[in-house]
Amino acid sequence: MDLTLYAAGAVAAQPLRAGLTALGIAVGVAAVILLTAIGEGVHRYVLAEFTQFGTNLLAITPGKTQTFGVSGAMVSTTRPLSLEDAAALARLDGITAAVPVIQGNASVEFGERGRRTTVLGVNHQVPAVWQLRVRMGRFLPADDTGHPRAYAVLGAKLHRELFGDHNPLGQRIRVGGERYRIVGVMAPKGQLLGFDLDDTIYLPVAKVMAMFDREGLMEVDLLYRPEMASEAVAAAVRSTLMRRHGHEDFTITTQDQMLEVLGSILGILTVAVGALGGISLLVGGVGILTIMTISVHERTAEIGLLRALGARPNQILALFLAESAALSAAGGLAGLMAGTGLARGLAVLVPKLPVHVAWEYLILAAALAVVIGLAAGVAPAARASRTPPVEALRSE
Amino acid sequence: MIRLQDISRHFVIGDNTVHALDRVSLHITAGEYVAVMGPSGSGKSTLLNVIGLLDRPDDGRYLLDGEDTTTMDEVRLAGFRRRHIGFVFQSFHLVPRLSAAANVELPMVLAGIPAEQRRRRTTAALEAVGLTDRAGHRPEQLSGGQRQRVAVARATIMGPAVLLADEPTGNLDTASGMEVMALLETLNGDGLTLILVTHDASLGGRARRMVKLLDGRVESDERLSTGPESTP
Ligand SMILES: Nc1ncnc2c1ncn2[C@@H]1O[C@H](COP(=O)(O)OP(=O)(O)O)[C@@H](O)[C@H]1O
Ligand SMILES: [Mg+2]
Numbered sequence: 001m002d003l004t005l006y007a008a009g010a011v012a013a014q015p016l017r018a019g020l021t022a023l024g025i026a027v028g029v030a031a032v033i034l035l036t037a038i039g040e041g042v043h044r045y046v047l048a049e050f051t052q053f054g055t056n057l058l059a060i061t062p063g064k065t066q067t068f069g070v071s072g073a074m075v076s077t078t079r080p081l082s083l084e085d086a087a088a089l090a091r092l093d094g095i096t097a098a099v100p101v102i103q104g105n106a107s108v109e110f111g112e113r114g115r116r117t118t119v120l121g122v123n124h125q126v127p128a129v130w131q132l133r134v135r136m137g138r139f140l141p142a143d144d145t146g147h148p149r150a151y152a153v154l155g156a157k158l159h160r161e162l163f164g165d166h167n168p169l170g171q172r173i174r175v176g177g178e179r180y181r182i183v184g185v186m187a188p189k190g191q192l193l194g195f196d197l198d199d200t201i202y203l204p205v206a207k208v209m210a211m212f213d214r215e216g217l218m219e220v221d222l223l224y225r226p227e228m229a230s231e232a233v234a235a236a237v238r239s240t241l242m243r244r245h246g247h248e249d250f251t252i253t254t255q256d257q258m259l260e261v262l263g264s265i266l267g268i269l270t271v272a273v274g275a276l277g278g279i280s281l282l283v284g285g286v287g288i289l290t291i292m293t294i295s296v297h298e299r300t301a302e303i304g305l306l307r308a309l310g311a312r313p314n315q316i317l318a319l320f321l322a323e324s325a326a327l328s329a330a331g332g333l334a335g336l337m338a339g340t341g342l343a344r345g346l347a348v349l350v351p352k353l354p355v356h357v358a359w360e361y362l363i364l365a366a367a368l369a370v371v372i373g374l375a376a377g378v379a380p381a382a383r384a385s386r387t388p389p390v391e392a393l394r395s396e
Numbered sequence: 397m398i399r400l401q402d403i404s405r406h407f408v409i410g411d412n413t414v415h416a417l418d419r420v421s422l423h424i425t426a427g428e429y430v431a432v433m434g435p436s437g438s439g440k441s442t443l444l445n446v447i448g449l450l451d452r453p454d455d456g457r458y459l460l461d462g463e464d465t466t467t468m469d470e471v472r473l474a475g476f477r478r479r480h481i482g483f484v485f486q487s488f489h490l491v492p493r494l495s496a497a498a499n500v501e502l503p504m505v506l507a508g509i510p511a512e513q514r515r516r517r518t519t520a521a522l523e524a525v526g527l528t529d530r531a532g533h534r535p536e537q538l539s540g541g542q543r544q545r546v547a548v549a550r551a552t553i554m555g556p557a558v559l560l561a562d563e564p565t566g567n568l569d570t571a572s573g574m575e576v577m578a579l580l581e582t583l584n585g586d587g588l589t590l591i592l593v594t595h596d597a598s599l600g601g602r603a604r605r606m607v608k609l610l611d612g613r614v615e616s617d618e619r620l621s622t623g624p625e626s627t628p
Binding site: 002003006009010013301302304305306307308309310311312313314315388389390393 | 445448450451470471474475477478479483485489491493494502503505506507508511550554
C-alpha cells in the first residue's frame with residue numbers, strides 16, 4: 001500500500017510526461033468505447049427493424065438448403081409448394097394465419113400512367129401476419145383461394161405515383177394485361193434493408209401464379225400463437241409437409257433462427273470494430289513501454305539506493321509495475337469518460353446514427369487498458385529488479 | 397561480528413583484470429570505529445560494498461554474525477541490509493521528489509512498518525539530527541550538511557548494527573563536514589559499529605583503528621590510541 005503511494009508519487013513527479021503517456025491509453029480506450037457503441041447501436045437498430053414484423057413468425061420455402069454439402073446419390077425431385085400445402089398448414093393447431101407468397105415485377109397501368117413495381121401475390125391474412133396497416137379502404141377479401149375476385153391493394157408509394165392525392169378506391173387498373181379493381185391503400189412502411197415496402201401492389205395469389213405462369217409458391221408465411229415454442233411449430237409443419245411431399249424438399253426458417261444468425265453476424269461486426277479501437281490501445285501500450293524504459297534508465301541510482309536500503313528485487317518489480325498500472329489506469333479512466341461522452345454527443349449531433357454504449361464493452365476496455373499497462377511495464381520493471389545494486393549506485 | 401577471509405573482487409575490463417580487492421582478511425567487532433584509507437582506486441569503496449552486502453566477492457568467505465553470506469540469495473541479503481546495515485554515501489543519494497521526512501521513512505516503508513509507528517520514529521530521528529524544522533523540505537531546499545544529516549537519519553532509522561560511510565564529508569565544506577563527523581561519532585559512542593572510508597588523514601586519525609589499503613590489499617591495520625576524546 002505504501003509502495004503504491006511511492007509509485008504514485010514517482011508518476012506525479014513528472015505530470016507532463018505522465019499525462020502524455022496516459023493520453024495514449026485514453027485515446028485507445030475512447031476509441032474502443034466509441035466504435036463498439038456504434039457497432040452495438042447498429043446491431044440493435046437492425047434487430048429492431050426485423051422484429052417489427054413480430055417474432056412468432058415462420059417461413060417455408062421450397063427446396064432444401066444443405067448445410068453439410070450435397071451427397072450425389074440423393075437426387076430427389078422437389079415438389080412445388082402449392083396453395084393446398086398452404087391451406088393444410090393454416091389448419092394446423094396453433095397456427096393463426098397463413099400467407100402464401102409469390103413475388104414478381106410487372107407494370108401497373110392506370111389510364112395514361114404506368115409504373116413498374118413489385119407484385120406480391122398474397123391472401124387476406126397479410127395485415128395480420130406482416131403487421132401492416134391499411135390506410136384507405138380494406139385489404140383483399142377472404143375469397144375462395146382458387147377463384148378470387150380481381151381486386152388490388154396499392155402500396156403507399158405506388159398510390160402516390162399513379163394517383164397523387166386522389167382517391168383511387170373503386171378505380172380500375174391493368175396489371176400484366178388483366179384488369180383489377182382497387183379496394184385499398186396501405187399505410188407507408190418505409191424501407192427494410194434497401195427493399196421499398198411501399199412501391200408494391202398486392203394481388204390475389206392465384207391470379208399472380210397465373211400471371212407469371214408459376215406452379216408453386218415462393219414462400220408460405222405462418223403466424224403462430226405467441227405462447228407456442230417455435231421448435232414445436234416447426235416440427236408440426238415439417239411432419240405435415242413430409243406427409244404431403246413424401247420427403248423433405250422444403251426449408252423452414254423461424255424468426256428465432258433468423259434473429260440468431262443476424263445477431264451473431266452483427267455481434268462479430270461489433271467485435272471487429274472494437275478490435276480496430278484495440279489497435280490504438282496497443283499503440284498506447286507501446287507508449288507506456290517506452291516511457292517506463294526511459295524511467296527505469298533515468299532512475300538507476302534510485303533503484304540502487306532502494307536496494308541499499310533493503311528493498312527486495314520483487315519490491316522493485318512491484319514498484320515499477322505499479323507505476324505503469326497507474327499510468328494506464330489514469331488513461332483508462334480518462335478514456336472511459338471521454339469515450340462515453342463522445343458517444344453521447346454523437347448520438348445528439350447525428351440522431352440518425354444509432355449509438356449504444358454497452359456496459360460489457362466499457363468494462364472490457366477498462367480491463368484491457370490495465371492489462372496492457374501491466375504487460376508494457378513487465379519488461380522495464382524486470383530489468384529494474386535485476387540491476388545489481390552496486391552498478392545502480394555507481395551510475396550517478 | 398564482521399569477518400572477511402581472503403576476500404577477492406576483480407573486474408575484467410577488456411583484456412585487463414583489475415584486482416579491486418586481493419585476498420583481504422579483516423575482523424571487525426561490534427562497536428568498533430574503523431577508518432579505511434588509501435589512495436583513489438585502492439579498493440576502499442569495493443570493500444565497503446562487500447561488507448554492506450551490495451556486492452558479492454569473487455573469492456573468499458564473508459561471515460556476518462557468524463553466518464556465511466556468500467551463499468545467501470538476494471532476498472536474504474536484502475533482509476540483512478534492511479535490518480543490520482546502514483549506508484551513508486558521498487553524494488547523499490536522497491530521493492529528490494521526497495521530503496526529508498519521507499526520505500527518512502523510506503527504509504521503514506520497504507520493511508512494511510505501520511504508518512503510525514513510522515511517523516513517530518521519523519520525528520524522533522529528525523530531532524536527533526537537529527532537522528525537526530526541515531521535515532517537510534525537499535533535498536534541493538536543504539544545504540549539503542543538512543542533506544547528509546537526513547541521510548544519516550535514514551541510515552540509522554532501522555537500528556542497524558553497522559554504519560558504512562563512504563567519504564561522507566567529501567561533498568561538504570569543513571564546518572558541515574565536522575558536524576556530520578560529530579553526528580557519526582555520537583552514534584558510534586552509543587554502540588553503533590562505524591566504518592568510515594576517507595582519504596583525509598585528519599579525519600581518519602579520529603578513528604580508533606585504521607586500515608590502509610593499497611592496490612586492493614591491506615597495507616596496514618593498526619589500533620590508534622591517539623583518537624580525540626570525543627563525547628563519551
Ligand atoms: N563495477 C566496476 N567495474 C569495473 N571496475 C571497477 C568497478 N568497481 C570498481 N572498479 C575498479 O576497482 C578499483 C577499485 O575501485 P574502488 O573500490 O571504487 O576504489 P576507491 O573507492 O578506493 O577509490 C578501481 O580501479 C576501479 O576502477
Ligand atoms: Mg571510492
